[in-house]
Amino acid sequence: MPRDTDRSHLHPVFRAKLADLETALAAAGLPLLLFEAGRAPQRQQELFAQGRVTGCGTFGKHVTNAKPWQSFHQFGLAADYVFFVDGKWTWDQPTPGAWERYTTIASQVGLRSLSFERPHVELPVALSVLQAGHYPDGGDQTWVDWLDSMIEGWPHNATSIDGITYPGAPPMPTAILRPPLVA
Numbered sequence: 550m551p552r553d554t555d556r557s558h559l560h561p562v563f564r565a566k567l568a569d570l571e572t573a574l575a576a577a578g579l580p581l582l583l584f585e586a587g588r589a590p591q592r593q594q595e596l597f598a599q600g601r602v603t604g605c606g607t608f609g610k611h612v613t614n615a616k617p618w619q620s621f622h623q624f625g626l627a628a629d630y631v632f633f634v635d636g637k638w639t640w641d642q643p644t645p646g647a648w649e650r651y652t653t654i655a656s657q658v659g660l661r662s663l664s665f666e667r668p669h670v671e672l673p674v675a676l677s678v679l680q681a682g683h684y685p686d687g688g689d690q691t692w693v694d695w696l697d698s699m700i701e702g703w704p705h706n707a708t709s710i711d712g713i714t715y716p717g718a719p720p721m722p723t724a725i726l727r728p729p730l731v732a
């Protein structure tokens with residue numbers, strides 16, 4: 550499954566913070582660009598299987614610790630920034646301390662980083678709250694439609710694939726954002 554870099558799939562509050570982040574990164578001269586934004590649960594499952602399921606990557610070499618709906622990417626509330634130097638993506642920092650500066654700038658604009666996943670930033674809310682179907686205020690239609698399609702495309706109950714159990718999808722955001730029709 551390909552990477553998604555469509556910002557309309559992100560929650561508007563998070564989208565605005567990324568704009569602040571990018572302004573600050575440019576001012577600091579850090580060549581970090583948006584590498585991945587929203588992420589379908591199917592892609593999260595593929596990434597989780599890498600290194601864990603025979604035939605999916607090198608056994609023992611894990612690329613993520615998060616199953617579907619355990620990553621903020623599935624909620625449109627996370628993004629990964631990677632260095633883009635000489636027309637190529639690179640995880641090697643172009644100058645010493647560049648990843649550290651990225652983390653500092655991210656925190657200054659109100660984003661949370663993960664110590665074990667340098668490119669990653671997310672909105673600092675509790676995952677358990679999202680999993681219960683309580684999403685941040687201010688969602689817009691493109692985000693709702695995207696999240697709806699992600700939730701509809703994944704089983705509601707826990708599901709087993711290649712011997713690994715994955716959580717079911719959270720409740721739909723429509724129930725919160727669209728008031729029920731009054732007869």
Ligand SMILES: [Zn+2]
Pocket residue numbers: 622627628629666668669670
């Ligand atoms: Zn990430």
